[in-house]
Amino acid sequence: MKTVIIGANHAGIAAANTLLDNYPDQKVVMLDQNTNLSYLGCGTALWVGRQIDSYENLFYTDKSAFEAKGAVIRMETTVEKVDFEKKIVFCRTKDGASFEENYDKLILATGSLPIAPTLPGSDLKGISFLKLFQDGQNVDRQISDPNVKDVAVIGAGYIGVEIAEAAKRRGKNVRLFDVAPTSLASYYDPWFAEDMDKNLAAHGIELHYGERATAYKGTEHVEAVVTDKGEYKTDLVINAIGFLPNNALGKDHLECFRNGAYKVDKHQKTSDPDVYAVGDCATIYSNALRAETYIALATNAVRTGIIAAHNIGGTTLDAIGVQGSNGISIFGYNMVSTGLSVAAAQKNNMSVEYTDYEDLQRPGFMKENAKVKIRIVYESDSRRIVGAQMASTEDISMGIHMFSLAIEEGVTIDKLKLLDIFFLPHFNQPYNYITMAALSAK
Ligand SMILES: Cc1cc2nc3c(=O)[nH]c(=O)nc-3n(C[C@H](O)[C@H](O)[C@H](O)COP(=O)(O)OP(=O)(O)OC[C@H]3O[C@@H](n4cnc5c(N)ncnc54)[C@H](O)[C@@H]3O)c2cc1C
Numbered sequence: 288m289k290t291v292i293i294g295a296n297h298a299g300i301a302a303a304n305t306l307l308d309n310y311p312d313q314k315v316v317m318l319d320q321n322t323n324l325s326y327l328g329c330g331t332a333l334w335v336g337r338q339i340d341s342y343e344n345l346f347y348t349d350k351s352a353f354e355a356k357g358a359v360i361r362m363e364t365t366v367e368k369v370d371f372e373k374k375i376v377f378c379r380t381k382d383g384a385s386f387e388e389n390y391d392k393l394i395l396a397t398g399s400l401p402i403a404p405t406l407p408g409s410d411l412k413g414i415s416f417l418k419l420f421q422d423g424q425n426v427d428r429q430i431s432d433p434n435v436k437d438v439a440v441i442g443a444g445y446i447g448v449e450i451a452e453a454a455k456r457r458g459k460n461v462r463l464f465d466v467a468p469t470s471l472a473s474y475y476d477p478w479f480a481e482d483m484d485k486n487l488a489a490h491g492i493e494l495h496y497g498e499r500a501t502a503y504k505g506t507e508h509v510e511a512v513v514t515d516k517g518e519y520k521t522d523l524v525i526n527a528i529g530f531l532p533n534n535a536l537g538k539d540h541l542e543c544f545r546n547g548a549y550k551v552d553k554h555q556k557t558s559d560p561d562v563y564a565v566g567d568c569a570t571i572y573s574n575a576l577r578a579e580t581y582i583a584l585a586t587n588a589v590r591t592g593i594i595a596a597h598n599i600g601g602t603t604l605d606a607i608g609v610q611g612s613n614g615i616s617i618f619g620y621n622m623v624s625t626g627l628s629v630a631a632a633q634k635n636n637m638s639v640e641y642t643d644y645e646d647l648q649r650p651g652f653m654k655e656n657a658k659v660k661i662r663i664v665y666e667s668d669s670r671r672i673v674g675a676q677m678a679s680t681e682d683i684s685m686g687i688h689m690f691s692l693a694i695e696e697g698v699t700i701d702k703l704k705l706l707d708i709f710f711l712p713h714f715n716q717p718y719n720y721i722t723m724a725a726l727s728a729k
């Protein structure tokens with residue numbers, strides 16, 4: 288059995304490793320147009336902001352690791368077309384040479400592309416995305432230039448907020464723009480996002496929310512961002528307004544979701560039985576929504592790669608769905624969420640209630656202490672938990688995993704009221720904030 292994997296980043300790597308480590312009879316061919324593989328984009332802001340010394344440890348594997356396991360791996364090789372009837376992929380190397388690979392099973396792991404705003408002036412120099420390692424290098428090079436003083440970040444989602452912090456840490460004047468009324472509006476309700484915004488503003492980041500970029504001005508290099516509310520001098524623009532699935536190879540043959548992602552079943556199989564799709568190019572099942580959706584995260588990329596590979600290898604493995612669990616840490620303020628915020632639930636026409644609680648992490652007599660806030664979102668009728676958000680200067684990140692499991696398992700808010708949660712002053716309070724939030728649910 289020969290499996291061709293198009294895309295050798297997180298999803299393709301997970302699929303390849305699973306096939307190579309568990310199914311010795313499998314012939315694996317990996318194809319990727321990039322020069323590098325396994326770059327952890329989550330580290331870009333840490334490196335650009337000099338919170339870590341270098342980008343070097345942001346790669347967790349390389350080409351030779353796959354060759355050592357017997358795979359054929361071709362980098363700087365673009366797949367231009369797939370003949371799904373004849374089961375052949377058509378490839379071109381960076382030197383312009385073309386070749387073909389036939390397959391028994393095909394895994395599409397072509398990921399996502401940053402959404403490109405089509406604004407006047409988009410082709411000026413000094414305007415960048417932040418997706419690839421190369422984008423990170425480009426932004427880092429410009430931020431290292433003392434002539435670059437003003438940085439405009441368009442989009443206050445995860446990438447935008449993280450790179451805004453990094454640019455500020457490097458001493459730049461940073462303006463952060465979003466059409467939404469707060470940062471991180473897709474992940475957090477205003478009760479949380481407003482705290483993050485106070486934190487960003489307190490660290491000197493200029494916030495421009497409810498404001499839409501309409502043009503970039505300049506002669507050769509960008510000099511200003513124009514919005515529906517004003518014009519702002521800028522030396523560097525970083526566009527981070529979301530991702531779209533990269534569906535170029537299969538969109539005319541495979542069934543696609545409303546945003547173009549390849550629709551997949553529980554085995555990551557597309558509408559073509561010999562073609563699987565994994566990671567950012569595919570849909571994923573949301574246990575909170577109880578429907579398929581699109582969530583571009585490295586965690587989902589890895590899990591879906593593993594699932595596709597086991598099913599191709601001959602071990603039936605069903606996807607169990609995801610909650611879209613995520614976290615962010617900016618200037619020491621930590622926020623984590625899973626499932627749906629109240630706003631996201633309402634946007635999906637779900638009737639939900641929520642319960643909030645805010646308290647100290649530990650008893651008042653403990654010297655080391657900080658406030659923690661929590662919101663648990665649950666469905667009005669069934670009372671099943673569909674989301675949770677938590678924030679603190681403490682590391683409260685592990686708590687969110689319990690909520691992820693609760694959503695996956697359809698646990699109700701009432702089940703949480705008397706859940707056995709231990710108490711030790713070093714860690715929490717006897718009336719801890721999870722219990723208290725659940726007990727105060729209507
Ligand atoms: C700055 C940044 C920070 C992030 N932080 C986090 C985080 O903290 N946590 C988290 O969970 N997620 C994070 N993400 C998201 C995460 O990186 C993505 O969800 C993940 O990369 C998806 O992996 P993938 O393998 O599906 O797709 P991609 O990483 O997009 O990889 C797709 C691969 O396919 C190749 N390819 C595409 N088309 C072709 C073709 N025609 N021929 C050959 N090769 C092709 C590309 O070269 C690429 O290597 C972050 C992303 C960015 C950009």
Ligand SMILES: NC(=O)c1ccc[n+]([C@@H]2O[C@H](COP(=O)([O-])OP(=O)(O)OC[C@H]3O[C@@H](n4cnc5c(N)ncnc54)[C@H](O)[C@@H]3O)[C@@H](O)[C@H]2O)c1
Pocket residue numbers: 329404441442443444445446447449464465466467470471472473498499500527528529530582583584613614615
């Ligand atoms: N910590 C993490 O887990 C992490 C970090 C980085 C990226 N990621 C993932 O990578 C993907 C891409 O991240 P992202 O930050 O690009 O997307 P995002 O969806 O997180 O944020 C995009 C933001 O852009 C805004 N926006 C949309 N159109 C706009 C416009 N025309 N003008 C101004 N603002 C506009 C949206 O309101 C939103 O706040 C996401 O799936 C994200 O979850 C995750």
